[in-house]
Amino acid sequence: MNAEIITIGDEILIGQIVDTNSAWMATELNAIGIKIAQITSISDNPEHLAEALDNARKRASIILMTGGLGPTKDDRTKDVLTSYFHSKLVLHQPTLDQIQAMFSARGLKNIQLNADQAMVPECCTVLSNPVGTAPGMWFEEEGVIFISMPGVPFEMKQLMNDEVLPRLKLLSSTERIVHRTIQTIGIPESFLAKQLEDWEDALPEYIHLAYLPSPGLIRLRLSAFGEDEQVLETEINNQVEKLNKIIPEAIFGYGEVSISEVVGELLKSKKSLVAIAESCTGGMISHEITSVPGSSEWFKGAVVAYSNEIKEKLLGVSSKTLVEHGAVSEQVVLQMAEGVCKIMSTEYGIATSGVAGPGGGTIEKPVGMVWIAVAGPTMTIAKVYNFANNRERNIIRASLTALDMLRLMLKK
């Protein structure tokens, strides 16, 4: 079964928001065997939406729309759908009750703009939205399903999970898609492709490989298409096993797992704790770690040492070392990693010091040069990297690389 996604809102076409909804929806729909044929972003203009619906219904049997349902005047999706399906707006009392309950729980008064949100086209099935004021709407016409949801990501996600996906699951066809995502770190894309060439060439025709690079990481995605899910699963497992023999160190996990989660599991299995001393990564490693629920079980804390004074005073880096070698040096990161273990009483420590850019580079220490150290119970190691990217990417790559160095130490 084919679906199309239409995102509605001038804000996407004008570039002021990034469409993260479509990627999430596509993943969820794929998982139940629904392929996305096209994603289209259009403006809030009423004629444009009607035209897009006319086009999409020729190609797909399910059309999912997001956006244009807010309480403000620039949101017009509901009016367009009401006239597109020759219907009229009526009050939906359960929605009104829920909006009023939501506002009084927050100690706020329900203003008219929000009450208007409870008006819905008479011909639609209302999909309850417990986390926002705009309900979802489900229409069917001539064998095509049209679903309208708010554009606010967490509202859309809740509606998809609670209302839309369970209904679509009942309809979906016999074609199955099995995906497996393999997370890799440490090998650049063209080198990875070279290493995997023979394996890739030998993949069965019904299995497709995609490289999904992002700063510091490359995800490999295997997609198998066929009728028997069990057969697809088995063959994908075989292929992943082969892959694991080619690049055993580079694979850190499967699916949407993050490197922080993998590090966390390893630390928990060793009943050990980690502490971080961050200079150029500026809190990013700690943020990556604390994005994982329950990370307080294995993460004790961090010092972001954005000045030499803090490196000395809090982390115990010697002022002589700082003067002789500079903050971006092997000697300093070694002392930072060991220092943070000591002050936080942890078995493991990570430290970074580098030139994130855009300023601060020299010939000896150019922008993108980062020293990373990892301290463990038996040794402390340090490595230098030259990421040579912009500030944002240098920070991300240094953070992920540091976590990967800890992962490799924990695995030994």
Next chain:
Amino acid sequence: MNAEIITIGDEILIGQIVDTNSAWMATELNAIGIKIAQITSISDNPEHLAEALDNARKRASIILMTGGLGPTKDDRTKDVLTSYFHSKLVLHQPTLDQIQAMFSARGLKNIQLNADQAMVPECCTVLSNPVGTAPGMWFEEEGVIFISMPGVPFEMKQLMNDEVLPRLKLLSSTERIVHRTIQTIGIPESFLAKQLEDWEDALPEYIHLAYLPSPGLIRLRLSAFGEDEQVLETEINNQVEKLNKIIPEAIFGYGEVSISEVVGELLKSKKSLVAIAESCTGGMISHEITSVPGSSEWFKGAVVAYSNEIKEKLLGVSSKTLVEHGAVSEQVVLQMAEGVCKIMSTEYGIATSGVAGPGGGTIEKPVGMVWIAVAGPTMTIAKVYNFANNRERNIIRASLTALDMLRLMLKK
């Protein structure tokens, strides 16, 4: 002049990457008076691309494509374009030279996969890509311009800035669009809409207002359409001035400025430094701050205190207070904020302590409850918030709110 963007790659339709390129391109194109009529995401399938090009050229005079130019087998855009324009692949020597130079600078050998990147359709104008192996390609046919660029965001951006935008600027029509983005914080969307209702109703017809909410922030975007840029600028300035009188505290900046940048400018003007003590925000405030180039001028460092032991030992929070009031309490954040100022010798300090979730909530201290304190030279204040969202959004909203509390203190 109308443009359309086509992003190519199964990875977008399958939901494994988010399309950030289109938003960036749309912003840049808008700024030179080119409106985006539609953004379409399609698969790597050759027929699908040819069909999308056939459709787009009916509606737009400029078609920008991203993706499908990598060195790996799943990338097929170049072959499709070669046959779409009835051309053939030829070697482009400057591209080959540049690829070889790039690889030898990194101490790597240029493998065949990368050398193949220097083969281009004979009929295109090659757009040099100094930061990657895939050059951009510019085609013209029957008055329509077709531009193909890599999907890797930083490569696409460099090509747009250096090659594409300067060329398109010369072609663009007389219709001008002037946008102004106003960044607000602290007022929920429906309440903001209510407060702005009269002002919005009185806007001239050629000025359009959009609300762009994201966790913790709402951006307002005014767009003025017309022929005389100066007239549009003047009227937009008038409207922003009126707006500023309605919500003076909530506006923290204009354009793509972040709240960290605003806080940084205020601290620099006072020649003051800030330090952060983060519990539930786990490094996010430090990361927001250190994302700003040059932030070491006004940010000294942070302690991420993810355990009570660190709060006591490093930040000097009294163990009695921790036992009596718990880590998520007014008393503890006040001590954390003052403690971090003291150990880092800064004039200003921020502290957070809360329940990020999903675990750890109680009836008295539910998920989403966050205490935030800001310490300054003359006083320390603390406030409690109930964000009641998921972990990710609680962390973001607490971080932005903490920075905003500091901003308001600095402005007084």
